[in-house]
Amino acid sequence: MTQGITREMIQEKITRFLAQVQKPGRYIGNEWNAVHKDWDAAEVRIALAFPDVYEVGMSHLGMRLLYEVVNRQAEYIAERVFAPWTDMEQRMRAERIPLFSLESGQPLGNFDLIGFSLQYEMSFSNLLNMLDLAGIPLDAAARGPEDPWIIAGGPCAYNPEPLAPFIDFFLLGESEEQLLQVLALVAEHKKKPLLREDFLREAAQLPGVYVPEFYQVTYKTDGRIDKIERKVAGIPAQVQKAIVKDFDAAAFPERPVVPYVEIIHDRMTLEVMRGCLRGCRFCQAGMIYRPVRERSPETLLKQTEALLQATGYQEVSLTSLSSGDYSCIQPLIGEILDHYQAQGVNVSLPSLRLDSFGVRLAEQVQKVRKAGLTFAPEAGSQRLRNVINKGVREDHLMEAAEAAFRAGWSRIKLYFMIGLPTETWEDLDGIVSLAQRVADLGTRCGRRNITVTVSASSFVPKSHTPFQWEPQDRRESLREKQQYLRDKLRDRRIKYSYHDVPTSFLEAVLAKGDRRLAEVLRAAQRHGCRFDGWSEHFDEARWLLSFQEAGVDPEFYAYRRKDYDEVLPWEHISCGIHKDFFVTEHRRALQETLTPDCRGGTCSGCGVCNALAVDIDLKG
Amino acid sequence: MRLRIEFRKQDDAKYIAHLDLTRVFERALRRAGMAMAYSEGFNPHPKIAFGSALAVGVEGEREYVDLELRFEQDPVEVLRALQVQMPQGIRLTEGRVIDAGMKPLMAVLNCARYRLSVPSSLSLPEERLSRAISAWLERTQVPYLRFTKKGRKEKDIRPWVESISGVMEAETVVFQLEINISPQGSVRPEEVIASLCALENLPLALDELRIQRIGLYVRHGEDRQPPWRIS
Numbered sequence: 114m115t116q117g118i119t120r121e122m123i124q125e126k127i128t129r130f131l132a133q134v135q136k137p138g139r140y141i142g143n144e145w146n147a148v149h150k151d152w153d154a155a156e157v158r159i160a161l162a163f164p165d166v167y168e169v170g171m172s173h174l175g176m177r178l179l180y181e182v183v184n185r186q187a188e189y190i191a192e193r194v195f196a197p198w199t200d201m202e203q204r205m206r207a208e209r210i211p212l213f214s215l216e217s218g219q220p221l222g223n224f225d226l227i228g229f230s231l232q233y234e235m236s237f238s239n240l241l242n243m244l245d246l247a248g249i250p251l252d253a254a255a256r257g258p259e260d261p262w263i264i265a266g267g268p269c270a271y272n273p274e275p276l277a278p279f280i281d282f283f284l285l286g287e288s289e290e291q292l293l294q295v296l297a298l299v300a301e302h303k304k305k306p307l308l309r310e311d312f313l314r315e316a317a318q319l320p321g322v323y324v325p326e327f328y329q330v331t332y333k334t335d336g337r338i339d340k341i342e343r344k345v346a347g348i349p350a351q352v353q354k355a356i357v358k359d360f361d362a363a364a365f366p367e368r369p370v371v372p373y374v375e376i377i378h379d380r381m382t383l384e385v386m387r388g389c390l391r392g393c394r395f396c397q398a399g400m401i402y403r404p405v406r407e408r409s410p411e412t413l414l415k416q417t418e419a420l421l422q423a424t425g426y427q428e429v430s431l432t433s434l435s436s437g438d439y440s441c442i443q444p445l446i447g448e449i450l451d452h453y454q455a456q457g458v459n460v461s462l463p464s465l466r467l468d469s470f471g472v473r474l475a476e477q478v479q480k481v482r483k484a485g486l487t488f489a490p491e492a493g494s495q496r497l498r499n500v501i502n503k504g505v506r507e508d509h510l511m512e513a514a515e516a517a518f519r520a521g522w523s524r525i526k527l528y529f530m531i532g533l534p535t536e537t538w539e540d541l542d543g544i545v546s547l548a549q550r551v552a553d554l555g556t557r558c559g560r561r562n563i564t565v566t567v568s569a570s571s572f573v574p575k576s577h578t579p580f581q582w583e584p585q586d587r588r589e590s591l592r593e594k595q596q597y598l599r600d601k602l603r604d605r606r607i608k609y610s611y612h613d614v615p616t617s618f619l620e621a622v623l624a625k626g627d628r629r630l631a632e633v634l635r636a637a638q639r640h641g642c643r644f645d646g647w648s649e650h651f652d653e654a655r656w657l658l659s660f661q662e663a664g665v666d667p668e669f670y671a672y673r674r675k676d677y678d679e680v681l682p683w684e685h686i687s688c689g690i691h692k693d694f695f696v697t698e699h700r701r702a703l704q705e706t707l708t709p710d711c712r713g714g715t716c717s718g719c720g721v722c723n724a725l726a727v728d729i730d731l732k733g
Numbered sequence: 734m735r736l737r738i739e740f741r742k743q744d745d746a747k748y749i750a751h752l753d754l755t756r757v758f759e760r761a762l763r764r765a766g767m768a769m770a771y772s773e774g775f776n777p778h779p780k781i782a783f784g785s786a787l788a789v790g791v792e793g794e795r796e797y798v799d800l801e802l803r804f805e806q807d808p809v810e811v812l813r814a815l816q817v818q819m820p821q822g823i824r825l826t827e828g829r830v831i832d833a834g835m836k837p838l839m840a841v842l843n844c845a846r847y848r849l850s851v852p853s854s855l856s857l858p859e860e861r862l863s864r865a866i867s868a869w870l871e872r873t874q875v876p877y878l879r880f881t882k883k884g885r886k887e888k889d890i891r892p893w894v895e896s897i898s899g900v901m902e903a904e905t906v907v908f909q910l911e912i913n914i915s916p917q918g919s920v921r922p923e924e925v926i927a928s929l930c931a932l933e934n935l936p937l938a939l940d941e942l943r944i945q946r947i948g949l950y951v952r953h954g955e956d957r958q959p960p961w962r963i964s
Contacts, residue, residue: 129940132790137748145820371760373753425760425818457771
């Protein structure tokens with residue numbers, strides 16, 4: 114499809130209809146701070162591809178970070194590409210326009226590499242669809258030396274197996290240093306080309322590089338995995354993630370692209386820390402980003418100044434997995450406000466710590482109490498919160514809610530999960546009574562127009578967590594629980610929202626899937642599945658048809674409890690945590706025992722610091 | 734200090750939607766270190782007000798915006814500093830300090846001129862072109878069917894069209910169009926040309942229509958002025 118099509122031809126065709134598609138600003142690629150380099154002079158060109166719409170992809174910090182890290186190197190080019198929205202895709206297919214990068218408008222096939230960001234399983238179909246739109250063969254085996262290397266990283270690369278046949282190699286872990294090593298290798302390879310296998314073998318020597326075709330997976334007659342074996346010599350038996358050792362000194366995007374269209378997180382972003390101190394047992398991010406490393410307030414203030422000058426944004430978001438736990442959070446907010454409040458700059462926090470300290474921080478940053486506050490107790494009873502190692506008690510929540518009502522808020526959102534391991538009806542009753550107690554508290558505090566929103570998503574077990582052996586709750590059961598909550602939460606002050614069950618089911622299947630799911634993905638792309646994370650586009654019937662055609666039973670992946678000694682599809686992929694730790698944590702979960710976080714000096718022995726030779730780094 | 738700026742919006746910038754353009758100016762002002770004046774209230778926003786909205790995909794030769802800054806500054810300096818921070822395609826061409834009491838652009842601009850060029854799919858004698866235009870202009874009513882989110886709606890577009898002229902440049906027809914703008918609304922230039930094409934049977938390749946707004950004016954009778962002096 115891309116044969117002989119130049120950027121000029123693409124440009125000419127696009128011009129004819131661009132004004133007719135929704136939000137053309139998504140596709141013009143000429144935004145403030147976009148980097149335009151001399152295409153012909155570059156040694157290596159990579160397209161950073163985000164398999165979702167522009168507004169989502171542009172909000173992603175990792176994408177901004179890698180874009181800048183690569184473009185700071187004179188000899189490399191990084192350009193951006195997102196999944197075109199369905200109206201644009203339709204026009205592109207009708208006009209035979211291959212997917213192109215935003216900056217230069219080059220067809221993706223002209224790049225040396227395409228690097229996909231894997232943030233959530235529901236974007237997998239978009240990845241395949243983007244390759245198809247680019248006219249690049251989906252299968253690595255069908256691609257030749259003239260095709261780009263298709264690589265992928267991000268949290269879903271920790272269980273990359275459903276994508277194994279499509280991706281040449283995955284990047285595990287933190288890529289800001291690792292990606293440059295990969296590009297240097299590609300540059301060398303372009304000067305002195307190697308055979309595909311020889312190149313990949315060299316790539317596999319780099320930290321966190323996983324080449325799926327070098328590993329052979331065999332299955333038992335009952336469908337479980339028998340063995341995962343290396344097919345070639347000189348590659349690791351288990352690939353371990355790459356990590357940035359000195360996070361405070363690590364690269365940071367200071368000139369992010371400022372979009373024309375409004376994006377989801379349309380603001381400056383400061384990454385105050387990486388990793389999370391808390392060890393919630395359902396949370397993959399809390400495991401795979403270990404150990405926790407903080408940035409110093411001095412560094413962050415310098416970054417704020419640079420960002421402000423380069424972007425002109427008026428809001429700075431202090432992001433991390435749990436910014437309320439950043440040890441210097443209060444002085445940092447104070448300093449940013451002291452310096453920049455006069456210029457109309459405000460601060461936002463993406464998540465709130467569930468205590469009165471969290472509310473004090475919210476008060477500090479939110480002068481107007483118009484937006485509500487969100488807390489995440491995650492489970493309705495103390496018993497179940499112990500199971501998931503969410504170390505908060507009901508009195509923490511009540512204290513936080515009271516502080517919020519007294520400070521003038523009247524809208525509170527409580528975030529829960531249903532279908533957690535060991536859950537009973539009493540735990541659901543706990544959700545109801547918590548919501549009611551919060552609402553009553555608001556009334557007692559004299560707030561009018563109280564709204565307590567109960568948002569309950571369905572638990573999806575993920576790889577590299579203590580719950581990786583757990584099945585997902587069955588669809589019938591989740592629906593019944595949703596109905597139960599809907600019936601019980603009949604209070605005009607309480608609103609209840611929940612997630613689509615089939616979407617969570619598919620997410621579980623893909624999150625715990627193995628290589629045999631690749632056939633399902635291939636069929637789904639053919640049937641037109643894309644934007645599965647968008648309820649208006651998710652089509653359960655097409656997915657079920659795809660499972661049927663591929664001869665794959667989705668329930669085998671979502672609903673089966675696994676033994677500790679079962680070979681997991683991601684057995685050969687490590688985030689630095691011992692499997693023994695996950696086993697211990699799973700057992701402690703079933704005993705309803707809490708495991709303290711790393712802060713108090715009691716090490717729970719997850720093993721990541723030793724495995725990666727990195728230490729916890731707290732600045733406060 | 735109130736500042737009225739005339740600017741061009743062309744190339745890729747023509748795809749910046751009207752609502753997004755406010756943010757483009759706001760961020761450019763902030764990058765340029767300008768002290769913007771903000772509206773009062775719970776959710777203050779910078780005082781940036783445009784004249785008439787320019788449709789996505791249409792280039793603007795002379796567009797206008799009013800800004801309010803907290804301090805008196807040399808308008809030439811402001812323009813220079815702001816231009817450096819503007820995305821490619823937006824060119825600030827003139828800026829003048831205006832009275833605080835001057836009416837907003839929205840209230841005074843009542844007339845827009847467009848240039849539209851469109852390839853002719855068959856050879857088109859100029860005489861036939863001018864006959865078609867005269868015939869269209871002689872109509873007292875021109876119903877036009879609009880498709881909106883609420884469904885189909887028929888509207889008489891004739892009252893909004895002040896004048897049309899057309900010349901052939903090689904295989905391309907170049908129209909000049911003058912359109913009235915009022916608080917009750919207006920007509921889109923492509924609607925006028927589409928209607929002309931349909932009602933008077935002109936063989937034009939409408940999907941290749943290129944539209945430029947040449948200017949916005951304050952009209953009193955036959956007099957058309959840019960919005961500098963009128964208050």
